[in-house]
Amino acid sequence: MEIFQGLLYGFQVVLQPTNLLYGFIGVFIGTLVGVLPGLGPPAAIALLLPSTFSVPPVSAIIMLAGIYYGAMYGGSTTSILLNVPGEAASVVTCMDGHAMACQGRAGPALGISAFGSFIAGTLGVIVLTFLAPSLAKVALSFGPPEYFSLMVLGLTILTYFARESMVKALMMAVVGLLCGSVGVDSISGRYRFTLGVPVLMDGLGLVPVIMGLFGISEVLLNLERKGEKQEIFAPPTKGLFPNREDWRLSTLPILRGTVLGFFLGVLPGAGTIIASFASYAVEKRVSKYPERFGTGVIEGVAAPESANNAAATGAFIPLLTLGIPANAVMAILLGALMIHGLQPGPLLLKQAPDVFWGIIASMYIGNVMLLVLNLPLIPIWARLLRVPYAILFPFILLFCLIGSYSINNSVGDGIVMWIFGVLGYLMKKFDYEGAPLVLAMVIGPMMEEAMRQSLILSAGSATIFFTRPISAGFILTAALLFVLPLLTRRKGVEKAWESVPEESE
C-alpha cells in the first residue's frame, strides 16, 4: 500500500500547475531534440541544466527527465519521414518506417510508433513504480565495500556492451575515473591535478564535458559529412491511426519490445540503442515472414520504438535506487540532483520523497502529454526538418557557448567544453567512445570514497571486498564478464552493433 500512497503523493506534486508546466516544457523540448538531427539528449539536457539552478529540484528533474523520454518519441518522426534518425535510438526505425512512408503509409507508421512508445513508456513506469522502492530498501543495507564492488560491476557491464573493443572502452572508463579525481580531494581536502588553473579547482564540470563530447564534437563530425539533400515526405495530417490489422500485428511486438527494452535499459551501457536493435532482431526471428522485414512491415516499427521508450524508463531504476547512472543522460540527472543538494540512491526515497515519487508520477503524465503532443504536431516537426544544417549548426554551437558560460558566468567552463569537443572529435576518429568516460567521471569520486572508506573499515585489508557476500557476488560477476569474452567473444553484443551505422551515435 505504501507504493500507492507514494504514487498518489507523486501525482499531487506533479499536478501542481508549475510542475505541469515544467513537465510540458521538458517533453516539448525533448521532442524537438529528438526531431532535430545533430543534437542528442545528453547535450541538450546538459545545455538546459544551468537554467534550472533557480527552480525547485522536483521541477528541474521533471523537466530534464521529460527531455530524455520525449526525445525517444521525437526521434521516430524524422526516421520515418526523412530516413534520417534524429536520435540514435531511432536508427532502426528508418528501415521499415521509411519504407512504409514510401508506400504512402507514413500515417500508421507514425501512429504506431507514438502509441507503441506510449504503451511501452507507461508499462515501464508501472514496473518502475513497484520495483524501485523495494530495490532501494535492499540497497539501504549496502556499505562502502558493496558500493565499490557494485560500481566496479557497473563499469564492467558498461564496457562489456561497448561497440569497440572492451580494452578501449576500459581505457575510456579509467580516463573518466581519473578525470573525476581532478579538483579537491573530498577526504584530505587537497587539490589534485588542477595544474594551477582556477576553473579546475572545483573539478572538471560535468556539463561542459558532456556538451563538448556530445555537442561540439557532434557538430564537427557532421560538418565533414556530405550534406546530401533528402526528400521529405509531405507529412500526413489524417489517417494517423493504425487500423485494426495494424494493431493485430503490432500488439505482441510492442509487448516483447517493452520487456526486452526495459531489461536492457536497466543495465549500464546497454541503453536505448541496443534495445531498439535487439528488439528488431527478435521480431525478425519470431516472424513468419522475416524476408519482408525492411520492406515496410509495421512490426519493424512497433517493436524498436517501444523498446527504446521502455529502455529510457528502465534506466531510471539504477539512478533512483542505487545512485548509479546507466547512461550519459542519467549521469547528468545525477549531477542535477547533487547540484540541488540531493543524494541520489537508496536514501532519496526517504530524504526527498517528493522528488522520488514526483519523477515517477511525472512520467505517467509526460507519456500522456507526448501522445497528445506528438500526433497533431507532426506537420510542424516535419517543417522544422526543412531547416538546412548550414543554418542549424552555428546556433547549436552558440547555445553550447552560452550554456557553458552561464554555469559560472566565466569562460573557463567554455574552454573546458572546447577542449573536450576537440577531444571527442579525435576520439571518434580513433574509434573510442565518450559514454564510458562520462559515466566513470561521475561515479569516480563516489567510487574512490567507497574504496578508501572500505580500506579504513578493514584496517587496510583488500579482502573486505571478497569476504562480504553481496560484495563478493558483484566482484565475481564482474570477473566473469572479463573472462567470458576471452572464451567466447561477445558475439551477441558484436552482432547487435554490426547493424548500427557508424555515424549514428
Place this chain on the structure above:
Amino acid sequence: MSKDLISSLLGLAVAAFFSIEGFISLKLGTLSQPGPGFFPFLGGVALGLLSLIQILKSLKKKDSLSLSGLKSSKFLLATGATLAYLLLLEKIGFVTITFLFLFLLLRLEYKGWLVSAASALVGAVSSYALFSLWLKTQLPAGPFGF
C-alpha cells in the same frame, strides 16, 4: 603508425602523468589510511596496463590513420571560431561577438553576404533577448553597453 598505436601511446602518457603525480606529489598513504594520491595512482597504473595491451594488439593490426578532416577548412573554422568566441566574449561583449560568430559560420556554407548578415543580426539580437532579458542569464556587455 597505426591509429591504435598512436592513441595507446597517448594513453600511456596520461597514465604516466596521473600515476607519477599521484605517487610523488600527492602521496599514496598506507593501505589502512589511503592518501589523496592512492586512487589516481591505481587508475594510472590500470590505464598504463590497458595501454600496453592495446599497443601489443595494435602491432598485429595494420591500418593507417586518416585525419583529413582535421585539415579541412570547415573543421578549422568551426573550432577556431568557437575558441575565438570564448576568448573575445568578455572583451567585446555578447551581442557583437555573437553577430560576428554567426555571420562567419553562416557564410561558411550558406547564402550571400546580405542574407548571412541579416540572419546573424537577428540571431544575435534574439538570443540576447532570450537569454539576457527573459532568462536573466548574465551575459558580458561590451564597450557599447551590450
